[in-house]
C-alpha cells in the first residue's frame with residue numbers, strides 16, 4: 139500500500155457510503171474487508187494492527203533468549219510452545235492487516251526501518267529464568283487486559299484474530315504464574331530471583347497500556363470508530379486490580395509504596411508512572427531496542443535466500459507440470 | 460523489494476471437526492500449495508482446531524462485492540417462503 143493512498147482524504151465520496159459505514163458502527167455490526175471505509179479508519183487500523191503484529195514478533199526475543207537455557211525439558215517444551223504461539227499471533231495479525239491492503243513484507247520493512255513501532259515492554263532484558271515466569275504473569279496478563287476488549291473491535295478480521303489470540307494467552311499467563319509458584323516454593327535464592335524480576339517488570343508492565351488518557355490524542359477517535367473499547371487508564375486500572383491479589387498469593391511485593399486499596403471504590407490506587415521512561419524507550423533509547431531490531435533485520439536478510447530458493451523451486455515445478 | 464513479496468497469498472479454511480463445514484480462518488504466504496498446507500497446519504491448528512485444511516490462492520477466489528449486494532442477494536430477500544417461519548403451523552402439532 140502506498141503512503142499516498144493512505145494519506146489521501148476522502149474526496150468525492152458518495153455520502154451514502156459514509157452513512158452506511160456510520161450506521162454499521164452505530165449498530166455494533168462489523169466492518170468487513172470489502173466494505174467502503176473512511177481512509178482515516180483504514181490508516182488507523184493498519185497502524186494499530188501492524189504495531190500489534192510487530193509486538194508479537196519482537197516479543198519472541200526476550201523469552202527466546204532462555205530457550206536453550208531452560209532448567210528442565212518440561213520448561214523448555216512449554217517455553218517453546220509459548221514462543222511459537224507468539225509467532226502465530228504475529229501471523230494472524232499480519233493476515234488481518236493484509237485484508238486492509240497492507241503488504242506483509244512492507245510492514246516488516248517499516249518495523250526494521252523504525253517507521254512503525256512495537257510495544258515498549260520488549261525492550262527490557264530477561265536477566266534470569268524468573269523473568270520468563272514474570273513475563274507470562276505480568277506481560278501476558280497485561281496483554282490479555284488489552285486484547286479481550288479487542289475481540290469486539292469494529293473491524294471483523296481484527297476482532298476474529300483477537301479471539302484466536304485470547305484463547306491462547308490464558309496458557310501463557312498460567313504457565314508463567316505456575317513457574318513463579320514453583321520458584322517461590324524453592325530456595326531463598328530462587329525467591330529472591332522472583333522478587334527481583336517482579337521489581338524490574340512491574341512498572342514497564344503498567345506502561346504497556348500506553349500514555350495516560352490526558353496525553354492520548356487519538357484515543358477518542360479510535361473509540362468512536364469502535365477500534366478501541368476502553369481508555370488506556372481504565373485498562374491499566376483493571377490490570378492493577380486483577381494483579382495485586384495474585385502478587386499477595388505468590389508472596390511477592392510490588393515495588394510501589396503508594397499502592398493501596400481505596401475502600402470507597404474497591405480499586406487500588408497506585409503511584410506515579412515515569413512517563414519520561416516510556417517516551418525514552420518508545421523513541422529507541424531502551425536497554426535492548428537496538429539489539430531487538432538488529433536481530434529482526436538479520437532474520438529478514440540472512441533468510442532471504444531461503445524464501446528465494448523456495449519460490450524458484452515452486453516455479454520450476456509449475457513450469458514442468 | 461523484499462523476497463517475501465514473491466510468495467503468493469493463500470486463504471486458509473479449516474474443518475473444525477467431522478460434521479462441520481470448512482470455515483475461513485485467515486491467510487498466509489507460501490511458495491506453493493504443499494508448503495501452504497504445512498504452514499497452515501502450524502499457524503492455524505496448533506491445538507487440534509481442525510481435522511482438515513483447505514488452502515486456496517487468494518487470486519483464484521471470485522467474490523461478490525458489498526456494492527453488488529442488491530442484485531446479488533435481492534432474489535433471496537423476496538423468497539421468504541424459503542424459510543420455515545413462512546409457514547403457520549398450529550402450536551399443538553408436536554415435533555415440527
Ligand SMILES: [Fe+2]
Pocket residue numbers: 194223224227281303
Ligand atoms: Fe501474543
Ligand SMILES: [Fe+2]
Pocket residue numbers: 224278281307310
Ligand atoms: Fe502471549
